[in-house]
Amino acid sequence: MKVGFIGLGAMGSAMASNLLKAGHSVTVWNRSPEATAPLASLGAKVASTPQRAAQGEALFSMLSNDQAVREVVLDSGLLEEMDKGTVHVNHATVSVALARELASAHAQRGLDYVAAPVFGRPDVAAAGRLNIVVAGKPAVLERVRPLLEAMGSAIWPMGEEAERANVVKIAGNFMLGAAIESMAEASALTRAHGVSAGDFLHVMTSTLFAAPPYQGYAKLIAEQRFKPAGFALPLGYKDINLALSAADATRVPLPFASVLRDSLLETLALGDEDVDWSALAMVAARRAGLKD
């Protein structure tokens, strides 16, 4: 099929390349054009504006946050120039508020819209093994399903309203943050009793918590290796604030998210933004007066 793809960070590039490998014709665009070269070498056409990429069966976008989506999708005039036959599949992790605004903006212009946030790091994206949470009209979802299947190992439909997919992504990221904080606090406790974070977390992630995210973050905490960041602290802070905003709009108290917010803020106040969000463990240890 003929599709467009805008937003070629580590995630978007990996995803677009899987579309190419699956034999689709992909036109790509990125704000900084350097990122288009590797995809061009795989056969992608390069567009000079997002509008020119918005053609064919579907336009995929993988932009980094609310602001980027607002600028590229809503404020640029992109929707005005899109063909009514092109489905916009938005993979970005955006706020519930923007999810609603996007759904409404597409509907007003008679455009089909699918919210499709993903779980998975760039290596998972490269392997075509993302978990893609989707929301949109069932018939529209069916049209883009083969394309999504080129990028992900599982597609999780959550209903029609776009925000449903986005809130699942937001709530999932909150659960990840909570898992990290629980390891941070628990290992501060064992360290204070003479058991290293490595010994403790090895037991836990070999037994009850033998799941990849626990195992990955446990390794970083045990080794106190917070750089380079796999998932940078400011992004984690942004995600927890997305959860708190969604909670605010629907009046859902989230005491764990409030603790996470304060702990991430304290970690940020240490002055180093380039750390992984598992640096929460540094703060938990510091509060207990533990030396590195």
Place this chain on the structure above:
Amino acid sequence: MKVGFIGLGAMGSAMASNLLKAGHSVTVWNRSPEATAPLASLGAKVASTPQRAAQGEALFSMLSNDQAVREVVLDSGLLEEMDKGTVHVNHATVSVALARELASAHAQRGLDYVAAPVFGRPDVAAAGRLNIVVAGKPAVLERVRPLLEAMGSAIWPMGEEAERANVVKIAGNFMLGAAIESMAEASALTRAHGVSAGDFLHVMTSTLFAAPPYQGYAKLIAEQRFKPAGFALPLGYKDINLALSAADATRVPLPFASVLRDSLLETLALGDEDVDWSALAMVAARRAGLKD
């Protein structure tokens, strides 16, 4: 080998029966004697006092909490009558403070002591697949290792000081509680946006959190099936207080544990103690004004 086993609740009975199945000679005792019958039918000898069970290579004990351990092990005169060649292997989840007191009481009497708390529910114990966290002198551990291997699939040594094994158990249970609370809050958030707890938690526990404890508790939360309790709320509350006590003694702030304490207390204040501790989800939903 010839061993004793005291404390025949669901866990202890399953563990003792695995010792019998492995060909060991087991003398059992339990406060309420009815629990001894099934083991007697498997070949166990039944002792009329804990002292009489304390003979042979090792005495295993699986008592329910600090108070039971204090009464049966420390206040009963049991240690005074134990043979110096018998190793006491204590499987109970006890406080760090009691762990120290027990280690000291055994040392004063020249008795060998192994702290050996376990991870796993009764079905796991019955299958002989417990994870057993141990602390004690290496030579002593080696002597009881074959016996432990009859009950568990993995033995996790944490060093010599007894409290090290106990703090790992306590910190692990805290992580379980945190995992439940994070699912409780996250699913309140998705429900407020139209995504059922079942749909949301199915995605999460099929992908990032594909670990048995998440899957088990997610099912209870999704079905709002909090009775009969797999792990009763007051036990969860006790365990979080063990974490807070250990944290108090070593001055480790644990903000997640504080939230858990308050949330469990709020769940208890609803008046029904017979619920599973995943009933934390009821409270998270109630706070958000969500109807069942």
Place this chain on the structure above:
Amino acid sequence: MKVGFIGLGAMGSAMASNLLKAGHSVTVWNRSPEATAPLASLGAKVASTPQRAAQGEALFSMLSNDQAVREVVLDSGLLEEMDKGTVHVNHATVSVALARELASAHAQRGLDYVAAPVFGRPDVAAAGRLNIVVAGKPAVLERVRPLLEAMGSAIWPMGEEAERANVVKIAGNFMLGAAIESMAEASALTRAHGVSAGDFLHVMTSTLFAAPPYQGYAKLIAEQRFKPAGFALPLGYKDINLALSAADATRVPLPFASVLRDSLLETLALGDEDVDWSALAMVAARRAGLKD
């Protein structure tokens, strides 16, 4: 002196009337013109647009929140039409971010600006006994001091940067919220032990906490009289969010503010927005399973 006053809610009307009583010539404007009549009867001139009120020595504004200030002051063209000799004195409780934006917008246009949030309810304003926290250039402050003294019993200068006055107001309101929550929790605790909120809070506010805000809110809590609202719950929630936003911008963890946010959200989730923010006590009691 000749001055303007825009924003004639309960606070603004009381403040403007004190300017009139002090012999100043006041031109007033309000979005809904009904509010101007009582002031007109005291001798005020009524302007048909905010621009027409922006004349003379000073323009006072007492608008209800960020949005109202943005619309009336920034988006309306008001600043473009203001005379360079007129000082704008802004009494609104606004975010630190908007405080900065306002200071900058005035500076760019060569206009003098004083941030002047106030502590005090409408009855205090009517008595001319407000506490006015101010920030701005000393010489400018001196010019408007006689006018401020017609409205307040004390003027508290905090330096030049506008945001300094606003953060003091925000932090002060957070302290008020914390005082209420502490009474809410403490009286839930005494009630659970047989001491009524009234008996307990009477002791506390007659002794250690014999300060008017404690006494006023204690009375509401003791009588469970949360309507009509003296200070409506959504306004309290707004103010705590102003504290959290200011904390976010400067990376200051505020765990008490996080608890307040969640407790206010839980109170809002009960579904009744018309209650006073001391209804926090309802939620504290409900969590403990206390009946009304």
Place this chain on the structure above:
Amino acid sequence: MKVGFIGLGAMGSAMASNLLKAGHSVTVWNRSPEATAPLASLGAKVASTPQRAAQGEALFSMLSNDQAVREVVLDSGLLEEMDKGTVHVNHATVSVALARELASAHAQRGLDYVAAPVFGRPDVAAAGRLNIVVAGKPAVLERVRPLLEAMGSAIWPMGEEAERANVVKIAGNFMLGAAIESMAEASALTRAHGVSAGDFLHVMTSTLFAAPPYQGYAKLIAEQRFKPAGFALPLGYKDINLALSAADATRVPLPFASVLRDSLLETLALGDEDVDWSALAMVAARRAGLKD
């Protein structure tokens, strides 16, 4: 009247001296006998055991904590030797659990008991201006009222059950801790925006919070003068734990107390126990990355 007084720390000495000044005949006892000399010089008789002080109309005790009360009152045989006509007036801040145990121990022996915790520092005690919260039988209270009035400016009866007076004291101390934490967080927030703790807290404690405890602690926070301790951090930590224990027994979630517990624990983890509990402000500032 003829009375006894045991426990002659700074508080007890000041209280006993007011009984002497009011013309009563006082027999005193203290664990370390040096403390008796100043009172002897005022006319007190010195007893060599607590039992010998327990005679006449009333025995007053002002011991430092649960452990001291348990040792001196319950475990020493004191109650067995007390005359049935002597009322025991216990001024100590004890746990609700011990309050119940004490009431029951006295009742079993037919002894009259009054729980009478006090609000006020040593200087207030010396001035005879304590606030004394009392619980006990009305007729018994009337008998000791003239004696209490020699020590306090107000007597606050809370009913018959001893624990009622103690829970009021505990809840009141929790409110003090919350007031300090709110100042600690609020002033960290203003400092991050350029307003010193001194400038901010001066406004607040001159206006809304013009109550002595706020003013006293604000001064310490503004000057970062945490030594010598007026009220030492470990005592504050003990008091918050008394609140949490009382809350545990009656199932009252206290999220502010949980935050206080963690913040006090973090302050203790800094390693210096000799600081005033207003050193909470150090931790709030440190979390925000603020330099001293």
